[in-house]
Amino acid sequence: MNENLTILAIVLGILHSGIRLATPYLYASLGEMFGQRSGVLNLGVEGIMLLGAFFGFFATFQTGNPWLGFLAAMVVGALMGLLMAFISVTLKAEQGISGIGLYLFGLGASSLLFKTMLGTVEGVSGFAPLNFCLSSVGIDSSFCLSQVPIAGDIVFSHSVMTYIAYALVPISAWVLGRTTIGLKIKAVGQNPEAADSLGVSVDRTRYMTVTFGGLMAGIAGASLSISLLNIFQENMTNGLGFIAVALVYFGGWSPWGVLVGALLFSTVNALQLWAQVLGLNIPSDVAVMLPYLMTILALALPIRRAAQPAALTRPFTRGEN
């Protein structure tokens, strides 16, 4: 009896953590997906996340208002995205290499800023779980949705950043599928010459998506430092940004695919965390490797390959065709 309860608690715990830990993946991968759909591969997500994490943390630390941290991460991320757009779209540099440069820059800059401006690891009170208590809408009751058995903890006990991340999945799908901007993005990533010939600006579209991708990567970083962990450490993303890039491939360049991939990998992370809690000894490296292995396998599937934007990583120059 007692044992059953423990197992239930562990399963619930894993599901709770899985949903929670998908947050940074969702922000970073959805943003990256827009860039890739328009033909730009930004490998610098990890670096942008680190800067986002730092500035999100620092602004919150200074002001005590996590929303200002959120805003700061957005702005820094967008600026980094803009830089990547300038390098890859205007200067037409090799995208893979520029992305790695961006990553190294973000890694170094965030460490330096940490050392000069914080010095030690500090905690901060970031976004708290919402819990959806009735008292918060003026009803005189101490009941919260998070108290609902089973589903309460899994679904209703996350911070606002997590809910926004999930809301962005259908919104992204809608933008891609149902708006003129989405149509332009898809066309520019598949056949930039055709888009250009119809008066769609390839450069402007790519600037937009890559800047947006940076903005999202910034938020993804902040979701670690002011929502999930509420601390900032050097290199705290620990490869997460690269997994986010891989998730875009894994998800077949679709928001729903990204969602599935993000949940899959975050659940693996959760399993690994819980294994540590329970004292089972699985090396954490395995958990870091696993997503890549799965991505490589997924990429070998022909369906995924067909979905890859044809102009991905290809700079566009008019008149070459």
Added chain:
Amino acid sequence: MTNDANLLPSGLPRIESMQMRDIVKRFPGVLANDHVNFDVNAGEIHALLGENGAGKSTLMKVLYGLYQPEEGEILLNGQVANIHSPTDAIEQGIGMIHQHFMLVDNLTVAQNVALGLKSSKGKGFVLDLDVVTARIRDLADKYGLYVDPEAIINRLSVGERQRVEIIKALYRGAALLILDEPTAVLTPQEVDEIFKIFRNMAAEGHALIFISHKLDEIFALTDRVTVLRDGRVVGDVLTADVTKNELANMMVGREVLMERHRVPMPVGEVRLKLEDVNAVNDREQPILRHISFAVRSGEILGVAGVSGNGQRALAEAIAGLQPVSEGRVEMDGRDVTNLSPSQMFEAGLSYIPEERMHDGVIKNFNVAENLVLQDHQFPPYSKGIFLNFGTIDSHADEMIREFDIKTPSKDTAVKNLSGGNIQKLILARELDRQPRFLIAAQPTRGVDIGATEYIHAQLLKQRSEGLATLLISEDLDEVMAMSDRIMVLFGGEIMGIVDSDQVTVQQLGLMMAGEKAEDVFAQKDLAAAGDT
């Protein structure tokens, strides 16, 4: 609103006159446009004629803002116009149908039409595809341009893709419409239909520029012709004032033989044989049904049919690019069913594909490299794993000379060659290796009359040396003139195989519409019986 005399039915203001003055456009090693003057007025259809590589597309790309000229200016309604991008051109009322498809092939027809369109915007940024789909259906009904708005481009045949390009242009209703070889992939019936559309547009006050290598089309459609040769204007005349031969001479600078003479030849052994071949597409729908025929040495078997009736599948099934689900393919008596393309190639097959930009060349490779695409791993072009650049280069020089490929040099990337010259390059590569069997799909599509004459002569020469050829063409005149026998495909099935000397264009037309040869000839016999 529409009763304003200056507005077209599409709501755009008319372009009363457009003048290009002294346009100079250079590419590395080529002067593509050399002080070109060209103009067109509202209500007029002006033809631009010239050999492959004469500079027609370049001039039009300058007008559409894709290229910036080194010298010269463009005047719209008498005012100097600044056109630095397609966006500028579109804003000033200019539209263009490009020589090579400009379609996003994983999107639907409606999405391609909607792309960049202001009116596809519903509220805010919402894409209103229903409006676009309805408009496409309207246009389809009005002009007989049938294509499913919800179909994804990569499922469409080239003819259907061309219709999508035309729909894109009609939808936008540009005041000045550039048509860069819009008819190259269309059937004669389709050409008749779209000519009605173009004439109608001119009557409404649009200005049209029309490029084609088919002189009949120039005479049927246009009011005026400008001829370009080597980047220079060599004539600007009223269509009614010239003859076909005069135009041909202006273009080429010499007398052109427009009749082809195919002398009867004794045929030899069977080179290729298909027995009850069936194939399905990726949606498991049959695309070839019970195909059986044989081609002998010294014979050209023509394949006629409306595009999309299995011609491409047939060529690809033989070339190893389309799996054969049932039946047997034999080459020189050997079973070659479902061999890989490279095995077929080694067995002696040469293939000139229909989509040359896509399947026939590697666009970013240079001329010399493209000339040895399949052969590069064999001597004399390589030794062990090393390429022998000396022989590759001298081979390229020889081919360029022999097949008259117009290119600045053998190091020029193929994407920078004009369409017709890419076709000559493929032909040179495929014929030079002295194949046992040749599949030539639309070998003269988009090729100028001089080069067409040359390609036909080459095909006949190879025939006289014993080559067996399958000639797939939508140009009925070409099929009739070049083939010993003609096979008609409809819905993936053979309607009949007939002697080309004993069939009329009308009879072929009936077979192309799905009547079996027996029935067609029975009608003829009946008619003959009625006469007596």
